[in-house]
Structures are given as structure tokens and as C-alpha cells.
Amino acid sequence: MSIVVIADVKNRSVNPSTLEMLSAVKKIANKNNMPIYLLIPFGNIGGNSYCSGEFKTCILDLNIEQYSAPILVKYLSTVIREVNASYVIGLHTPFSIDYIPTVSVEINAQCVTQIHSLDVAEGITVTRASHTGKLDQHIVINETPIILTVLPGSFEPYTITNMQRKEIMTIHIPEEDKHGYCKFIINDIEDASLDEADVIVGAGKGIGSRENLNLIYEFAKVFPHSAVAGSRIVCDYGWLPYNKQIGITGKSITPKVYIACAISGSSQHVAGIKGAQTIIAINKDPYAPIFNVSHYGVVADIFEFIPQFIEFLQHNT
Ligand SMILES: Cc1cc2nc3c(=O)[nH]c(=O)nc-3n(C[C@H](O)[C@H](O)[C@H](O)COP(=O)(O)OP(=O)(O)OC[C@H]3O[C@@H](n4cnc5c(N)ncnc54)[C@H](O)[C@@H]3O)c2cc1C
Numbered sequence: 001m002s003i004v005v006i007a008d009v010k011n012r013s014v015n016p017s018t019l020e021m022l023s024a025v026k027k028i029a030n031k032n033n034m035p036i037y038l039l040i041p042f043g044n045i046g047g048n049s050y051c052s053g054e055f056k057t058c059i060l061d062l063n064i065e066q067y068s069a070p071i072l073v074k075y076l077s078t079v080i081r082e083v084n085a086s087y088v089i090g091l092h093t094p095f096s097i098d099y100i101p102t103v104s105v106e107i108n109a110q111c112v113t114q115i116h117s118l119d120v121a122e123g124i125t126v127t128r129a130s131h132t133g134k135l136d137q138h139i140v141i142n143e144t145p146i147i148l149t150v151l152p153g154s155f156e157p158y159t160i161t162n163m164q165r166k167e168i169m170t171i172h173i174p175e176e177d178k179h180g181y182c183k184f185i186i187n188d189i190e191d192a193s194l195d196e197a198d199v200i201v202g203a204g205k206g207i208g209s210r211e212n213l214n215l216i217y218e219f220a221k222v223f224p225h226s227a228v229a230g231s232r233i234v235c236d237y238g239w240l241p242y243n244k245q246i247g248i249t250g251k252s253i254t255p256k257v258y259i260a261c262a263i264s265g266s267s268q269h270v271a272g273i274k275g276a277q278t279i280i281a282i283n284k285d286p287y288a289p290i291f292n293v294s295h296y297g298v299v300a301d302i303f304e305f306i307p308q309f310i311e312f313l314q315h316n317t
Helices: 018-032 069-082 100-106 192-196 213-221 232-236 302-316
Strands: 002-006 036-042 056-062 085-091 110-119 124-130 135-141 146-150 169-171 199-203 226-230 257-261 278-283 296-299
Touching (some): 002 069, 018 036, 018 085, 036 069, 069 100, 192 226, 213 257, 213 302, 278 302
Parallel strands (some): 002 036, 002 085, 056 169, 085 146, 110 146, 199 226, 257 278
Antiparallel strands (some): 110 124
């Protein structure tokens, strides 16, 4: 019996949030005395820095530019079966979620997605949000194999010590399987403003219309080095471009301050804001889930609060 962690890929390298999964599974490994295999799906993404004496690193020599989910699923499943994995963990990102559920079908395992905590005190219990974050589901694992996908930002990153590159195992894939069915297109557009801003003001569906974004821009101007971003709905409506979307299918942000305006706080949105040093929420619903992850909360209508706040600053600074 063993544990397999499937490394996530971001911008042609291993996503650093992969280390968060290692923290999560260490608890299971210590409890059940199981070896951990870190499975890096592509040979050309520079995963060597993730090799450690504490777990066995295994690299499939597939090519990221020729990404093909069926081929990836085939070889991941082969390795998972060979190491007799009871627990398989992947990151809940658009890339990994493209193929991980299919792996669960292939190896006949249960699949629990979007977990944000894991408890090993009595048996193994994982927790995931439901009803747009208003409720938590606690799922007791009493059958394996099981596949879990972990929301980025949910666990502290694991610190790799005892680097031992000799632990690498490379699985060579036959040449005919290296030619994928589709080209994996990596979006190289990085939005510098969101990466560099000290303060990010996020607009949610509660702003009501594209025109009302002006209020959010006015609000952002109050803070030096600031930028405006939005929830997915705001981008789906076309009020902001998709490179301004924060969340699991958008950007993960790490500003000093994030101010969520009229955003409910779905788990998909929250996954992208956990790196913010301070989170402030303004929402007229006192039970909005965003208040569960905020350091400071303002229960108010943004159309009343923001103009008054700006006016207050104009008269007092
Ligand atoms: C696979 C998948 C991936 C997803 N990825 C993302 C993602 O990356 N990022 C993301 O954001 N979402 C994502 N979503 C969507 C997500 O589930 C939510 O639907 C979305 O985050 C909700 O956006 P919202 O908070 O703006 O809107 P809502 O949930 O509709 O919330 C609007 C909030 O505004 C408040 N409000 C209304 N009017 C006012 C007012 N005048 N003043 C103050 N408060 C007000 C309301 O009380 C409410 O809390 C994803 C969903 C799926 C299924």
C-alpha cells in the first residue's frame, strides 16, 4: 500500500502548490506507515528540484507540449496500480482536473474533489465545501483506493529537506504514445498589475452592471499600487476580461490586502485569495461565506459604504 501525489503543472514547471499536497498526505503516511510516490507527469518540465529522500520521485517522460489526457491517464493508472496506491492526491486546478477524474474511473477508485482539510485523528476524514461555501461536508474514508483533489492554498507547503536526486525513477513511454491528440496551449499572458499590486479590489456579481465598475475603480484609486479584479461571474458577464478573474480557474493572488466587494465567497473564488496577507469583505449579507475567510468584514451595501468611505478619506487626509 502506498500514496501517490500527482504533481500539478503550471507555466511549464511543477506548480509550487504541489508541496501543499505533500503536507496533507504526510499525515496519512505517518499514521499508516506508507511510502509516498511523487509522480511528475512530464519529463520536460524541470521537476528535479522536487526529488527528496523522504519520498520516491517518479517521472513519466511524456511531453507537455503534446498533452493528451487519455495517454496521461493510461500511464498514470499503470504506475498507480504498480505501486499499489491506496490514496492518490492531485491538485484541484483546471489542468489536473482535466484528467484526474478519469484516472479514478480507470483504477475503479472513489473520487472526492475540492477538499480543503484532512483529519487523521479517528480514521481519515476529508472536508469539502458545498452550497457555494455555506456548508462543509465531512467525508469519512472507509474504502480505498480513493482519489482526492486538494484546493490550492488549503495546506501549508511542505519543506523539502534531504535532497537526493538519485531517488528519481523515469518511466519511458513508447514513442508512438508521445504524440498527443491535442496541443496543450499555455497562456503566457501574465497580468503584471495583479501580480504586483499591493491592494487588489475584487468586484462580484453584486455590483450589478459593467457601469457600476466605475465605483470599484474609484475605490481602488484610494489605495496606492492597487488593481481591480473580479469573480468569475463578473468575467463571464464580460464586465472584466478573464485575465482579471480570481479563483481556481483564474489567478491566485498574493497582495498585502484583498478587498472583496459584493462577492459571496464561493470555494472556487476563495481558492485564489488565500495568499493575500489581509482579506477584507464588504457584503450586505451578514451570512455570506466570504466573512468566514476574512480578517475584517463590513456588512453594508457597497453603493452606500464605498462613496461614504471615499468621501470620508477626502475630508480627513
Ligand atoms: C468549475 C468551476 C470553477 C469556478 N471557478 C471560479 C473562479 O475561478 N473564480 C470565481 O470567482 N468563481 C468561480 N466559479 C464560480 C463560483 O462557484 C461562484 O459562482 C462565483 O464565485 C460567484 O461569484 P460572486 O461572488 O461574484 O456572485 P454571487 O455568488 O452571486 O454573490 C454576490 C454577492 O454579492 C452580495 N451583494 C449583492 N448586492 C450587494 C450590494 N449592493 N452590496 C454588498 N453586497 C452585495 C450578495 O450578498 C452576494 O453575497 C467556478 C465555478 C465552477 C463550477
